[in-house]
Amino acid sequence: MQRRHALSLLVLPLLALPLLAACAGGEDADRRIGGYAVGFGDRIHAAALRAPWEFGDLSRWRGQPGRAAPAVADLEILTDGLARDPYWSPETPPDVVVLLGQARAAVRARLGISGGASPAVVVAALTQAAEMLESGRALLAAPALERPGFGLPGLGTLERLSTLPALRETEAAANAAAAEIGRRAGGDG
Incomplete structure (x- = not known):
């Protein structure tokens, strides 16, 4: 035994x-x-906690496309996740979803990404480009951004990632997402 x-x-x-x-x-x-x-560790939760710093003011990443790309990926993750994820979406207030959608639309317009592009494709492209840039393989970053829904050549998207301005839409969405996660963590509502 x-x-x-x-x-x-x-x-x-x-x-x-x-x-x-x-x-x-x-x-x-x-x-x-x-x-x-x-x-x-839920990516939606993590992205919401980072939101004010990562994409609240995208101009902070001026000249750093390898840092701007993950910030925009976080915006994509939050927008899609808080609206559709079965865990997060039922309790997410509609105004937070609307603010995130407006922020994503504004950033996609700046980057030449179609409004109908798949969030998964956008996140994968941005993540891969950031990994290439941050690991010293910059020549492979542009091709990573040549995916369905991306309207510019990869170099054009990289240039725009390097020059993103501060947008009121991203600031409002980042603060709303972080506040929503904080509300849930505190047990309010």
Whole structure:
């Protein structure tokens, strides 16, 4: 009997590995929003907490497209997630969703991205471009931005990422998203 007990102590952790991989964002990670992984630590929650700094004032990333791209990706994640994610959307006030939608529309217009572009495609393109830029492979960043829904050549999108202005729409949306996450964390409402 002790032998079986000892064997189960060895086997049970092995059975838990796929669950841990999913939580860490492995290939089997939970995919709730348009095809991008949520994984360990909800990306919507994290993006909302970062929102005022990341995309509240996009002009802070002037000359840094590798930093502007993830900020715009956070805006995409929040806009799509708070409107459609089954966990977040039922309790998200409509005014927060509207503010995020207006901010996304303003930023997409500045970057030449179609209003109908898939959020998953936009997030993937921006994330890949940022990774290329931040890892010293800048020549691969422009091709990463040549996806369906992107109306400019990759270099044009990179240039616009480098020169994004402060937009009242992004400031209002970032503050509203962060306040909503704070409200939920505090148990208000």
